[in-house]
Amino acid sequence: MTIEIKVPPLPESVSDATLVAWHKAVGEGVARDENLVDLETDKVVLEVPAPMAGTISKIVVEDGATVVAGDLLAILDEGEVAAAAAPAPEKTVEKKSAPAAKEAKGPVKTSPAVRRLLDEHDLDATMVTGSGKDGRITKADVMAFLKSDSSSDVAPGDSAPAVGVEVVTEGLAREEKRVPMTRLRARIAERLVDAQQTAAMLTTFNEVDLTEVMALRKRYRDDFEKAHGVRLGFMSFFAKASVEALKKFPAVNASVEGSDIIYHNYFDIGIAVSSDRGLMVPVIRDVDQMSFADFEGALNDMAGKAQDGTISMDDLTGGTFTITNGGIFGSMMSTPILNQPQSAILGMHSIQQRPMVVDGEIVARPMMYLAVTYDHRIIDGKEAVQFLVSIKDQLEDPSRLLLQV
């Protein structure tokens, strides 16, 4: 029996993927679940495992091609050739961060000037739409691509792996560097601009006194770590407090789809983390059903995956609310941008000792400014403010978290 190997369903925000590399050649035996091929999407590298043991009889799509969900990739002849071929996992674990531009250029025939430009900008021929004879890529096509790519104006950001090449103007000591956006960067840019264009974004601020949270952490740090094997961080407090507040204000946990509001009866919290590959928002699911320890463990897992590039598409999609912490970089105050289609995002900031008036006395307290950016289309100002106040109240008196009040 022969089996068609197809591109697995891609999440709806991802339109296509680039075939990075085949791990198997025609005629090679594969074991069941062994990775056949890597597909790179905007966010992750997907693996396509063999549905059963057999031999690859035909490879339809070559390295570097752009594919969409359902595209036929290869034909597998079923059969028990597997045993010998089974041990090949080391191949599949290799670092996938660098897009395989070199190999990708193989199947697309290009002219000398096009080759030079692609090499110089570390581009993949499949990224450029050809306008020449029979769809060939011309130099003009690549130049147009580079132009459109750089015109989206990247803020010097937390990502942008430095594959840049100095191209232009080498004035004496002044030089500029033109760096094509990575796919990930381009996708981030697109989504952020998209959010800014569609939502009616508004940000409300508050401040929170973290004396109690810090005291609690200090008191139970060692016990917690001993009991659960993870450190007790701030994030679990904020996530749990957010969930309780979301329960009180369902609109904040909702999303907009066309002219409908979709209320989610679950609490999947995205946590923005920065990685070498760029900003990512892995989603931790059903946080309402998690203990502090569960949450901290899940968060550690995600951060690790984001860092070594093994994060999966599933880890990054969905989410009903997002928390971003600019405080770890020292931000005092910011207005986060929505992670669409979600309708709100909580921004955490740096903790500073500030003079506060408590019971008529000026005392130093560890303070943090909080910001909630919300989509005013479906969340009223009153709800947003009360939502934030609810978070503040819980954090200033963590026993509320226990009692869910």
Added chain:
Amino acid sequence: MSRSFDVVVIGAGPAGYIAAIRAAQQGKTVACIDEWKNKNGKNAFGGTCLNAGCIPSKALLESSELYHRAGHEFKKHGIKTGNVEMDIAAMQKRRASIVRQLTGGIAGLFKANKVEGLVGHGKLLKNKQVEFTPVEGDKEIISAEHIVLASGSEPIELPIAKFDDDRIIDSWGALELDTVPESLGVVGAGVIGLELGSVWARLGSEVTILEAMEDFLFMADRDVAKVAAADFKKQGLDVRLGAKVSKATSAKKGVKVEYEDKDGAQSIEVEKLVVAVGRRPVTSGLFADDAGIQLDERGFIVVDDECRTRVKGVYAIGDCVRGPMLAHKGSEEGVMVADLIVGEIAEMNYDVIPSVLYTNPEIAWAGKTEAEVKESGVAYKTGQFPFMASGRAKAMEQTSGFVKIISSKEDDEILGVHIVGPMAGELISEAVLALEFSASTEDIQRTIHAHPSLAEAVHEAALAVDNKALNFPNK
């Protein structure tokens, strides 16, 4: 019972015979009807191109060029020839023999491809029928699924200088002269006029070319026209611009040609006068009134971009439809139409058709002239490389002219290539390929060209566009 074919082509010139062969290769049954008759009374396939145009003129251009060089250049090469003599009869015999071989070759190709070559007149009737009147025998009605009209063109006759087949002749007549006229007048300094003028000037005629337009070679790039004009003058071709011929009458020893230019009425006397003011489509007797074929105001058969006439299943190609009257344009239309007939996707790129003048120096171009680019508003850059700096051209003793490339300033795409100089007609093919593939100047820059060759001039011109020429100081 009447015969029927999948495809009937009327006309076996470079458009028609190619269409017929291609359609046959595509598995169709094909007949190709042609009634060309040569001056010796014999019928021959090949149309104007093979019998009375491209091929015989190139044969004579080559012979006359060699004669000219033997007399003028061989000494410089260190070759002593003594008195170089011309044998015009032998020259003409050679020309006729080349024509005979090539037209006979078409008959052979028809046979090999199983195309039925029918000698006689073809006329399109309604309902996809063709009336075939053979040279010998009775009329017959042939039916066809698809009919391709490729009837070609003929020289335009001036009412003030009617052809008499003796003193006032057309381009065909000018190719078959058996003596060298002492003086030759040519009306029209287009491709045909300049080529024929060149032939007879090299063979000793005193040639005067009268051109009504003020601009010399108006369709060519101005830089090219300038060099060409200077070279032609040096060769003794007397080209008079802005000269509007008003009358040509028989005189004692030839033809008296009266014309007007900016200085008023002028006249010259020449032994022979060639009228080469252009060509017009041949359509008389080609189709019945009720066949549904439409002509435009200039007499061309009306077709769309894919050479379809208004009648379903009837196509028209070559000189009898719009576009430049060039054999290679007609041939390509023939290929396209044959492919369309079998349901394949086919199209013509009318923007990239090379033009060539087989004068000395040769002139060839493809794409836009600098003036056209300027008018289109596209920011552009140009590069030139003179054959003076080409080793091969020097060795050939043919250093006149240059290669000029015009490219888009913004994205480096090549917009036009203009060559005046040795083998320009051969060199232009690289440019045509580049244009067809939307190549950039850099693509040519990065392509290795053999040394020493004339093609290096194309390479250097591409480099010169970006002021990177290696064998000539940059501007």
